[in-house]
Amino acid sequence: MSTILYYITGHGFGHAVRSSQVIEHLTEEYGHKVVIRTSAPRWLFTRPTHGSITFEHEEVDSGLRQNDSLTTDIAGSLEYFSWWEANLTPNVKAELENIDRIMPDVIVCDIAPTGVEAGLRAGLPVVVVANFLWDWILEGYVDESPMFAPIAKKLTSIYSKAQMILRTGLNGGMSRYENIFDIPLIARKSSGTKKEIRDDLDIAHDKIFALISLGGHGLERFYHDLDRRITVAELFTIGEKADNRQKIKVFGRDAAAHEDLVMASDLVIGKLGYGLCSEIISASRGILYTPRVDFVEYNVLAKETEEYVATIKVSQDTFLKGSLDDIIIKLLEMKPPDKTPELNGAEVAARMIDQQYLRGRK
Structure with a gap:
């Protein structure tokens, strides 16, 4: 050894x-x-x-x-x-x-x-x-x-x-x-199909779910008035322990893997980072995101990720304060690119x- x-x-x-x-x-x-x-x-x-x-x-x-x-x-x-x-x-x-x-x-x-x-x-x-x-x-x-x-x-x-x-x-x-x-x-790959993961996690099959994934540094500003800003989808995320926050279902890290939540979702709302981008590419999930203007890696992640999955970029003001309903519907209606990288x-x-x-x- x-x-x-x-x-x-x-x-x-x-x-x-x-x-x-x-x-x-x-x-x-x-x-x-x-x-x-x-x-x-x-x-x-x-x-x-x-x-x-x-x-x-x-x-x-x-x-x-x-x-x-x-x-x-x-x-x-x-x-x-x-x-x-x-x-x-x-x-x-x-x-x-x-x-x-x-x-x-x-x-x-x-x-x-x-x-x-x-x-x-x-x-x-x-x-x-x-x-x-x-x-x-x-x-x-x-x-x-x-x-x-x-x-x-x-x-x-x-x-x-x-x-x-x-x-x-x-x-x-x-x-x-x-x-x-x-x-x-x-890329981390999910342990099952969308149906299998939803069954395992008791997530309804007849509702639209969006995964909130904002990285390790957090983004408390995003959660302000979220009940008003998102009404067309149920929301879930992952955290230290199971909890409920506004309308968001929080899965504890001991209960669900992040890549499985990506697979279980219909779309992701988040911050572009290598881990998240690789997982949504693996699961073929679209993402609604906002630019990070002070980090050069962002430009690469945005350009390459949109080659493989549906993406919609919105301003930080819209991402943090505005209604996201119409944007979520538009993202769900988008046809993803017909291109898959090796993983x-x-x-x-x-x-x-x-x-x-x-x-x-x-």
Whole structure:
């Protein structure tokens, strides 16, 4: 049995969700042991089996600071990345001690740069799994805050030394790298059909249901006056525990998986992010969303997602304050594009890591 040390940024949910899919294949299909170091919530890693996964809850990369799911705290983000650069040497030293303790055969990072640098200094093969890297994101703020520029350059120098960058679908800003290997989209797939999931969760079959999915940072502004703003559909979401809020049915995380709620829905109302976009593509569900103007990844996600599912973009004012009934009806009437991407990126990533660096060992 080989050991993989997997560093995962705590920014948002999408990085952890797709990492959990790769980890599932590495452990269950190839029989490897995986040690996860991340500040992402433990519940995002849903399928540990046979004691092959060890979870160490540590801050290894928090990425951008956000005020909520639609707004970046640019000043706070600059403060964090400035701290990251100033403390890179001691933080790498600390991770080298963890590497000595864990004794991995390979390092995998999504997209934590400290883990990349520590792995390189330990003389281990380093694989990055990503649809974007932090250098590209920070470059989007240089006009407003030029101090981001040297930090972005430092990040580029680190990522460029990894043995492989496995670039998934829905990607952007990575053409500068020569160590790129393209893989399909990584997507969680529902455990059943729409009918089966609704039966299991006691969701009526004769009503229209919309899933509210607003990401890990929340968006309290969205819920204001929702009873008036949405009347043509029943609403559900997922949370810490089962609850009812206004007209929204809340499924506890122990009762329903997010990808199953996507499948059970007729449409999704949410914030574009890698995890959600990959799941609605997998389930072929349309989405009503609003733009996030201060995050360059948004443009890529919006453009590519609309190639595979029905989408309607509305202004933030409409999304947060206006009636959404007519827009929901329009979305339900839209014919989705006749195009489906490959969704086996997790399987491909695990196979490449195993064959390239672990040589099929168990």
